Amino acid sequence: MTDLIPNTPSARRPFNPLSLEGRTILITGATSGIGQATAVYLSKLGARIIATGRDETRLQMTLDQLSGDSHVGRTCDLGEADKIAVWMKQLCADHGPLNGLAHCAGIQTTRPLQAINLAYVTEMLNANLVTAFMLLQAFRLKACHHPNASAVLVSSSSALKCAPGNSVYAASKGGIISATKGLGVELIRDGIRVNAVAPALVDTPMSDRFKSVLSEDNFQRVVDMHPLGLGQPDDVAGAIAFLLADTSRWITGSVITVDGGLLA
8 A cells, every 4th residue: 555645734835946945145236127126036936135236215115025024235335346345244244144146236328439438448347347256256255155155147138249339338248258157167166156147128227228318219129129029127037046046056157148039
């Protein structure tokens, strides 16, 4: 006679490979767009969120949308890259080591080559690339991460298919892809996987600014280049969740394009 499986709560618990229960995830750029959507999405999967951004009021608005409790909001200006390590060490001393990092903060503006200068290039590279290196340098410290941790960086489809006038932004995001491939192997010894997502046009305040410099017809042409249409922040948040969860435990140094078919 075959033994029956006991009908206990644990036996009835549904299998969720994306579960982040008991894990602490740091999210940069959590005050709007992809960062905010990621914070909300991961909280629904059970993660404890440490949300960061520069604006305290907008940060509180993000915290108010999170599921569960014990979440933390900390203001931080990542533009001061040389202070990131000190800031993160204090953060982890206060709230414990991290299981994951989702670096969603960044800037985007469009300028043709004749309109750029050293200050503009430096600002773009610092905001989109240098901060990623400094965050990961701090994340790898033993006091700042648990074993089998995961970091996800946000690149852009622009790094793989660049439009005129967007070269500096594309270069900064291309650097993220190169860094991901190198650090994805280098940080294995520290117990950290590093991957990236490369979104195309997503309906966020950043895309609104992009839309404002184009005519309605030109913006629609850009949208039409995406066979699946304009993306939503949750489309990217879902990919980030996959890379933070155990679903991607055998993946490092990879880049997932979340682009509505733009690069197909």
